[in-house]
Amino acid sequence: MKINHIYKKISLSIIMLVCFSFSGCKKFVDIPEPIDTIPSDLVFTSDSKADAAVRNLYLNMVGGVNAGFGGGLQIALGVSSDELTVTVATNQFNDFFIHTVNAGTTANANQYNPLYSIIYSCNAIIEGITKAPAGMTAAGKARFMGEAKFIRAAMYFYLINMYGDVPMPTTTDYVANSNIAKTPLAQVYELIINDLKFAQTNLPAPYLNPTQRFRANRYSASALLSRVYLYRQDWVNAELMATEVIDALNGASKFYDLETDLSKTFLIGSKEAILQMPPISTINYTYEAFSFISTGVPNYQISDALYATFEPGDLRKTNWIKTNTITTGGVPKAYNFPFKYKINSGAGGAKTEGTVFLRISEVYLNRAEARAQQNKLALAISDLDVIRGRSGITKIAITNPSISQADLLSTLAHERFVELFQEFGHRWLDLKRTGKADEVLKNTPNWRPEAKLFPFPANEIKYNPSLIQNPGYSN
Known part of the structure; x- marks a missing residue:
């Protein structure tokens, strides 16, 4: 499995990050340790060293402009659905737009590989903290472990929703991982939920920096859990998790609230943001x-x-x-x-926008859908109208207070379309999870039911004899 190769490179990068961040680790470069391991007695001897490794996870999540959470995933899923179109056929994402992605599509591998790279880093940090000697505080171990498990859960969420059953390595044992078969989707969801519950329990509510929301907190885990439960059609828990975030208080005020000025929604420090990722390096743009x-x-x-x-x-x-x-x-x-993000150039100055991974409007829509599915129509309308009122359109409670459950669910689907477009593939994933993809996309170029899952990259099939290609694709 090529993941094995990725894993070894990522492991080395974590070691280098921590060593160059802390002069006390300088002698580590002279120790002939295998590059597939992170020696816990050297890396995780203090909270500050573990923190450096965890911070690197967030930087890797942003990645590059055409890969993973840096924008490639949003583009690939956006053009696969009916929200975005590609202008020219030579565009690297055109295969997603015309549904001709195959095992050799580079842009497909550029989404798959970074997610597994981050999963390996998460596994390495989890193992390192678990084996860490004296030096880390109990609070530090809980927090950094919670962040690593939160990020691992997010990576697996996208992998299974893009590729279906996937390999599920949970260790850094690259020998074992090199021949790992697909894990059933339900089992991967079980890991995701358990990871997020751990994060929810062990991450504090306050952010490390009260003016920024760049690191996961307790409510980040609750917000992502509300989405996961929604996808699993566990309406009761989806509602409970969403309510925890919506009702969260920071003193006398809400932790999260909708911005009445929509130009502020994606700014750093936005009241809507639950988790953001800042521009990396010296650039000022997303x-x-x-x-x-x-x-x-x-x-x-x-x-x-x-x-x-x-x-x-x-x-x-x-x-x-x-x-x-x-x-x-x-x-x-x-x-x-x-045009949700408005700064597309510049370097060296103040950063004003950050990629929003989770925000409160999605959580309101999650709860509205969960309530509608439970036939709590009045409560669902109330949540939906919070979004509609902020957006300047007439509330359902005024125009159609007796709306049927079916019509309300249809209205909610519309609202998710116009609210969450361009953000991490919500439309593509919504069409698939609600069984609407074939109906909505049937007239798009080359559509076929198998296109709802992407193919595993050719190198993954080549290096892992246990990995079977998804139906409808050749190796």
């Missing part, structure tokens, strides 16, 4: 803005289906979508593209 914003013809456009579904007066359409009108041969044409 990779989403870099990928989507254009002064000419954009690489990725808002689909006609999405643009047309906004209701009149919806502030999200005017705040989160931008239009360039390009005249060619005397004929003007409008190009609409995502």
Whole structure:
């Protein structure tokens, strides 16, 4: 399995990170340790050293502009659904748009491999903290273990929702991992839920930096649990987890709240953000803005289906979508593209925007759907109307207070479409989990039911004889 190769490189990077961060670890470079291990007596001898390793997880989550959470995953899933379109056929994500992804598609491997790289790092940190000698505090062990398990859960959530049953390594034993078969989806979800419950129990509510939300806290775990339970159709627990986040108090005020000014939603320090990832290195922009914003013809456009579904007066359409009108041969044409993130260049100055992985509006929609599924229609309408009211459109409680359960669920699906577009593939995943993908996407190029799962990259099949390719794809 090529994951084995990735694992060894990532392990070495964690060691180097900690060693170069702390001069007391300098002699480690002279010790001939196997590169597939992280010696706990050297790396995890203090909270500060463990913290350095955990901080590196978040940097790796952002990754590169076309890979993983840095923007590639959002693009790949966005163009696979009916929310984004690709402008030119030579675009590296065009195979996702026309549903011709195959085992050799580089952009597919660029999503798969980084997620497993981060999982290995999480496993290494979990093992290192578990075996750590004296030096770390009990609170430090709990917190950093909680963060590692939270991130591992997030990576596995996306892997199973993109590829179905997947290998599920939970250790750094690359010999064992090199021949690991697919783990049933239900079993992977069990690990995800257990990891998130651990994080929920062991992470404190306050953020490490009260002005930033760059590290997972207790409510990050609860928010992701609300999504996971929703996907598992565990409506009761989805509602409970969402309620914990919505009702969270920081003193006399809410921990999270909707921004009435939609231009503030994706700013660092936004009241809506539950977990953000800042721009990495010295750049001042998010990779989403870099990928989507254009002064000419954009690489990725808002689909006609999405643009047309906004209701009149919806502030999200005017705040989160931008239009360039390009005249060619005397004929003007409008190009609409995502504009949630507005800074797409610059370096060395203050960072004002950060990629939002979890935010409170999704949690309201999670709870609304969970309540609607339990036939708690009035409560579901109330949650839905929080989002609609902030967005400048008429509330359901006014226009249709006696709405049926089926119609309310349909309205909720619409609301998720216009609220969460461009954010970590919500539309693609929603279509699949609700059984609507075949119906909605049947007229898109080359659509077939097997396209709901992506293929395993060719090298993964080549290096792991136990890994079977997904149906509908050749190796």
